[in-house]
Amino acid sequence: MKKNIAIVAGGDQSEVVVSLKSAEGLKTFIDSSEYNLFIVILEKNNWRIRLENGEEYPLDRNDFSTEINGKKLTFDCVYNTIHGIPGEDGRLQGYLDMIRLPYTSSGVLASSVTFNKFFCNTYLKAFGIKSAESMMLRKGMSVRPEEVIERVGLPCFIKPNAGGSSFGVTKAVQSSDIAPAIEKAFQESDEIIIEAFIKGTEVTNGIYKTLEREVIMPVTEVVPKNEYFDFEAKYTPGMAEEITPARISDELTRKIQKLTSAIYSILGCKGIVRVDYIISDKTIYLLEVNTTPGMTLTSFIPQQIRAMEVPIADVFTEIIEDSIARNQAI
Structure with a gap:
């Protein structure tokens, strides 16, 4: 019998659009003759399965299942392709560990x-x-451009500490770039990283x-x-x-x-x-x-x-x- 695989995409950050594209890519990569493939979308409080015909059904978070036409659908494995929260930071992994559902990505700690x-x-x-010289700021903390230049120099990258796909990233090349770059990065994450540029x-x-x-x-x-x-x-x-x-x-x-x-x-x-x-x-x-x-x-x-x-x-x-x-x- 073919196993049911949930290709899980979505997430709570700007990267959701990239995650959904990754899910479509995985659906073409994974062998459909071996597995039944389903795209599952997790967006904040809206967890749902989306079928080929566009119909959507809510997921039961108690066991990550759904009911379609009176039949319960469960999964043998989750292929996690969420970029960002909650699939890349360990939250989804902790939930899947608790319900003992296999998943393809790193566990809670590594994630x-x-x-x-x-x-x-x-x-x-x-x-x-080795990695570049860097400093980290949390919301509520402030730093003067002179301090940034002294610590990491110019040019430098200012970006969300938790995130990806280059959302909220700025390459600061002069002192006046630093404050707006920090503000931009904080729109994507509560923590930001300021990192020295390495050519x-x-x-x-x-x-x-x-x-x-x-x-x-x-x-x-x-x-x-x-x-x-x-x-x-x-x-x-x-x-x-x-x-x-x-x-x-x-x-x-x-x-x-x-x-x-x-x-x-x-x-x-x-x-x-x-x-x-x-x-x-x-x-x-x-x-x-x-x-x-x-x-x-x-x-x-x-x-x-x-x-x-x-x-x-x-x-x-x-x-x-x-x-x-x-x-x-x-």
């Missing part, structure tokens, strides 16, 4: 740690992993580890046509060149892949994870760890899977079956 960019990068520095080559690397094996994907080089890899560059065709494998030395590639594997293990990640870096003078700096990376047709992970020359459906079957096996082993 909550990686969602807080400042905390994650500061924590990983204890393991010798170099931006790359990203996907990975997953199952109970049976480790798969480190090829490294992708990112060359944005804008000043940096902003929302437009990420999601507008032609606004960035994404090169897989990256045009870097074999030695640097191996170092990045080894670092990606180490970060995955240190944080205790699960499922497919993507780690972003910048290379400056052959030194590798961590940018951020993404535990629910984008899964649109043109996202980095599908690109890297295609570069491995393996059937993309096989990868997602492996992820789903590993998640179910881990749940059964508890």
